[in-house]
Amino acid sequence: MKILLTAIGKRVQLIKYIKKHGEIIGADAGELAPAISFVDKFYKIPKCTDINYIDSLLDICKKEKIDLLIPLYEREFNTLCNNREKFKELGTTLLLSHKNLISICNDKWNTYKFFIENNINTPISYTKENIENILKDNPEELNFPFILKPLDGMGSAGVFKANNKTQLEFFKDYIKEPIIQEFVEGTEYTIDVLCDLKGEIISIVPRERIEVRSGEVSKSKTVNHKEIIKATLNLVNKLKQHIEEYKVYCKVASKNFNTPPLEKDEASVIGPLTIQCIVTKEKEIKFIEINPRFGGGVPLSFEAGVDYGKYFRYMVEEREIKPIIGNFKEITMLRYDEAIFM
Structure with missing residues (x-):
């Protein structure tokens, strides 16, 4: 391979x-x-x-x-x-994954709309225009603090916390095309999801983010959190359903309006997903982001027992893959820097 x-x-x-x-x-x-x-x-x-x-x-x-x-x-x-x-x-x-899923993931407002439309719990979010209208007409409705980040941002780049009106007014203009989210206090988790070429889920591994440096986790542990796994399973299935409906729409549009058809046999959710959520003190699970790629801390899931390389080989060889959802070790990862000398 x-x-x-x-x-x-x-x-x-x-x-x-x-x-x-x-x-x-x-x-x-x-x-x-x-x-x-x-x-x-x-x-x-x-x-x-x-x-x-x-x-x-x-x-x-x-x-x-x-x-x-x-x-x-x-x-x-x-x-x-x-x-x-x-x-x-x-x-x-x-x-x-499917290009419609990419458009959901790569634009944080699209992600937020997907969460809301599918009854997936998520922090209340606003566009810049939403916030400007509230600041103008009803500033007393704002419940600080807020998290501001670029709609197309990656990692922690360009992410700021606004604790008051002055900071909010500054950062909403400082960030190009921001999304403004209510600040949610709780324990942060990253969930590593792997799907096969047919879109079937192979594994779901929640990782608690203990310490983060420059947007990438430096200390983390796998946690067999049944409720997070269940909520993630629901989220991924909603993604698959959404994209299948989109594909049906595209077929109708292609037939009736002569628009370009989808690629043949294009599956909905393929390979890795990295999903982020916060669990509040009240045990509420609030999803924040979906990324259609490997997260920086995914080696922890490998070490916990999810052999991605083996499953990639099975995909190439068109072998049957049995799901191992929830089947992993609970271990902790502590990362450190290494150097290469040339």
């Missing part, structure tokens, strides 16, 4: 675990990514905004006979989804 990972950056632990089951080809726009030292072969590629980006990946897939292409950087996802069939023609499976 040959796997191509893009934007490998510092994803050393991810590579080490998957490498146990196949050959890892790494690609990155930079030549000084630490993970380069751990892949079997490396290719420098253009940035995902470059016109030659897709062609460069297609060339690698053809040359290396890649079985599975796993992108690790959100900015790549839309472009890759739009070219899924080109990779399929080369015998390469793109391990990335």
Whole structure:
């Protein structure tokens, strides 16, 4: 089995675990990514905004006979989804969810709307226009503090806390296209979800975020939290239902209005999802984000017993995969920095 990972950056632990089951080809726009030292072969590629980006990946897939292409950087996802069939023609499976799911995940207001429309508990959120109207007409209705972040933000970049009206008025203009969320106090969890190529859930592993540095977890522990697992199962099934309904709509539109059809056999939820939630003191579970990729702390789920590399091999070999939801060890991860000398 040959796997191509893009934007490998510092994803050393991810590579080490998957490498146990196949050959890892790494690609990155930079030549000084630490993970380069751990892949079997490396290719420098253009940035995902470059016109030659897709062609460069297609060339690698053809040359290396890649079985599975796993992108690790959100900015790549839309472009890759739009070219899924080109990779399929080369015998390469793109391990990335449906483009409608990408649009839900990559825009935090779309994520919020999805939560609300599907009765999934989430912090109350506002657009900049919503907040400006409230500040103008009914400022006493605002219940501080608030969390402000870019609609298309990644990690902790550009995330700010507004404790009062002055800070709110500043940050709503400082951040380009912000989403403003009520601040929810509680225990933060990241949930690692893995789905097969048919969209069936293989595993769900909640990880408590004990300590975070620069948006990535540095101390974490797996927790077999039955209610979080149950709520996550419901969320993912709602995602699948939403996308299936969207696909039906697209088929009707394609027939009646001559719009482009969907790619053939495009599944809804494929591969990894990283979902974030907060559990309040009242035991309420409030979901915050969905990301259609590996989280930075996913090696903890590997170590807890979810062998992603094995399941990737099963997908490539079209073998049956039995779900192991809730079947993992409760362990703690403490991360530290390492260096590579060249």
